[in-house]
Amino acid sequence: MKEKPFSSLPVFLVDDEESVLHATATVLRSAGVPRIEMVADSRALLPALEAQPASALLLDLSMPHVSGSKLLPDIVHLYPEVPVIVMTAAQDVETAVSSMKEGAFDYLVKPVEESRLVASVRHALEVHSLRRQMGVLKRYLLSDCLQDNEAFAGIVTNSRKMRALFQYLEAVAGTAEPVLICGETGAGKEMFAHALHKLSGLGGQFVQVNVAGLDDTLFSDTLFGHRKGAFTGADQSRAGLIAQAAGGTLFLDEIGDLSMASQVKLLRLLQEHMYFPLGSDVARPSDARVVCATNCNLAQMMRQNRFRSDLFFRLSVHQIEVPPLRQRKEDIPLLLQHFLDEAAALIRKPVPEPSNELITLLSNHHFPGNVRELRAMVFNAMALHRGGSILAMDSFRQAMQKQQKGGAEPAASDEESEMPILIPGRFPTLDEVEEALVAEALKRAKGNQGVAATLLGLSRPALNRRLARRATRATS
Template identity: 50%
Template sequence: MTDGATFTILIVDDEQHILFSSESLLRFAGFREIRTLDDSRRVLSLLEKETIDLIVLDLFMPYVSGRELLTLLSRDYPHIPVIVMTAADEVDIAVDCMKGGAFDYLVKPVENARLVSCVKRALEISSLKNQVSQLREHLLSNRIENPGAFSALVSVSPKMSAIFQYCEVIARSRQPVIINGETGTGKELIAKAIHTASGLKGKFVPVNAAGLDDNMFSDTLFGHKKGAFTGADQARAGLIAQASGGTLFLDEIGDLHEVSQVKLLRLLQEQEYYQVGSDMPLVSDARVIVATNRDLRELTATGKFRNDLYFRLCTHQVQLPPLRKRAEDISVLLNHFLEESAQELKKKKPSYPPELVTLLSLYDFPGNVREMKALIFDAVARHGSGVLSLERFREHIGIRSAPPASASLPVKGVVDGLRQALDRLPTVREVEEYLVDEAMKLANGNQGIAASLLGFTRQTLNKRLRKNRENLP
């Protein structure tokens, strides 16, 4: 999606009627910043003073020809795409211009739609190249220029830091973004951070697409005209209008109805939409960010999600890691949520036993950060005084992490490994010693947690450990 208001286009032609008609056409297509020159000698001096994003260039002009200018532009301003627009319909000249660095070669008279689409395509490709270059420089610098934009995402993980850097770069783009991640990983927080880092003046407007049929989606997003349907006593602007100049965030995009997908595709491609009950298109300049916990590629393969929409959305992609893949954040999040919950519940922040971090680190948190926050808030709400009790955490983790009765535990793999190492079937005592030793390693030496992992009482584990020490040579 190309936002014309953010780009400056220069049209160079010695014929005034060409300048006027081309400028009018591009302005009608949404491009606001357009410069025109009828004297090719002034092009280079203009480029020294102004930032130009694209040049539409005639070939045959007095003083300095378009071919000479193309050579100079390719040498001194290679980042600016140049579209040659000329009356010369000769293959040799076209090939020569393309080899000389032209983005495209258009023969006058040019169809309106062809010129507009060519300009949009050139700007999109140029914008993506600039973003890749900026991203490379930004990642190599290993810094975040606007850390305040990401303050809601508490993390010390290098994985998250790399994501923040990437998001900071793509925030400057107007291209769509897909945010993938499990439930509770913070997809909306990342979307808000991208919006904040973008510097857009408009609002951040979230919409949950799950459960919306096409009629509800259209009315919610695009609004309706008065009398569009029974009960539509007044006209209503949709949420897309509220997101003007800002960001529209569509959550659970994988659940979007097929007909609604077509409407979203049009919004992304043409920046246009129709209110319910209207046949007059409206223009939107909102940046679109979507999120899902589903595999969109798999959905496209089964025909449940449109290929063309997926490829339109996936210009920028953010994959958020689950909490179990960023264990270094456990203690940081624990302290953050203890502080937050204590403030909200008007309590003093409780201290906690060191083994709590180990206990939480052993849990896979299927609900990710959201689940951890809820667990800590509940524990603080139940807390009276002194050190925070582990009981609520053990109860939650014990219930949630217990495998179903039908699940096959990897006992055979353990026994087979010992059998290969010993070159014989291990004894019951050897298997027990191995399991006790592994549980103590996982629990960082904490007997209470190790006992929970093994299904022992703490007293039983203590006896096993004492017996193992006695059997040492």
């Protein structure tokens, strides 16, 4: 059975004073805590917890019928993942300290300061989330299974690397913390964000915004909205995207391009779960789950003082790195067929069969544009296809040769596909270098001379001439 999202579990308030219950609930709701369960009769607590799991619990120690001191050991034993915050009067601080030894997470002295209350509950929710994640991750390590394959239906893959990311996303999907999705352009970061939203079980919308190119004012207006008259031309109030994403997911793409001023505002939103529309001095709560994506190296940007370290650590509570296509080449035949089916259905043509030669050629391409580049290649090939059962390779070769002539370079981080030029000892002749390159191209092409010619940026006749000279030198 699929578990409820962690963020949907309520915070329990247990106190025999109705006024305290309602005042505490009001403070927590205004701070963005979405669900609260109030229990005035301590005898009803354990049955209530059995019927409805909790994310955190505030427990008054002095109550009639069953005191909080007596309930605490049972709660800690039966629900060890639920942090219990005990509340006590000033003269009972020693009792509160002894409760900490019994397993209480924190204690608050009545009357409780609002800031102290909110900070304690937020900390408890974070700890509960981490405890639950650890439990889920342990189950995945032991079972190697997915609970919701349907959420990943849009991501075509057979890669073990990708499956491991799916399992991690399932483990963290129900948490309230941000998720940072890193990866090269075209690798599929947006599809991971959509899958995460589906897995989360959140009832709100998935709202996406590309923050690249937004100056600070436009960023604030886009996310936070504005009141009427906030600036010239603001003829009426407008809700921002955070309001649209209430109870759902706010996906910020290209987060590495955010200005420093906007980074401060985003950090405040993540820390306080509150925001101010432009022209308003009244804070509004936000319960939207924030997911960010970037193709930038944020660690390097931090060293260059272009990205705030405090924002990075807040965003990267959960971080995944989507592997580029060249690091999961086992997916190329699957993706090729998927895009052929998609393109053929779109333009109403029969689906041609890709040749083994084409698959070998694609498996040796670096794909700086990743899955998006492969899709563009396939759709172009299908548009040019004039019939026949086998898909022609000419358009693929032309695209690769154009890329080679255009000077497209592989990603510097992809060490396994690089051929570093190391020349220890005697310096080789040009003929020796040419022979080594041709031999390596034939090896990668599995002996297919057409594929090898494409890898070398040559025509088939030009490669044949070089092979002929090579054979002549070998026999002379």
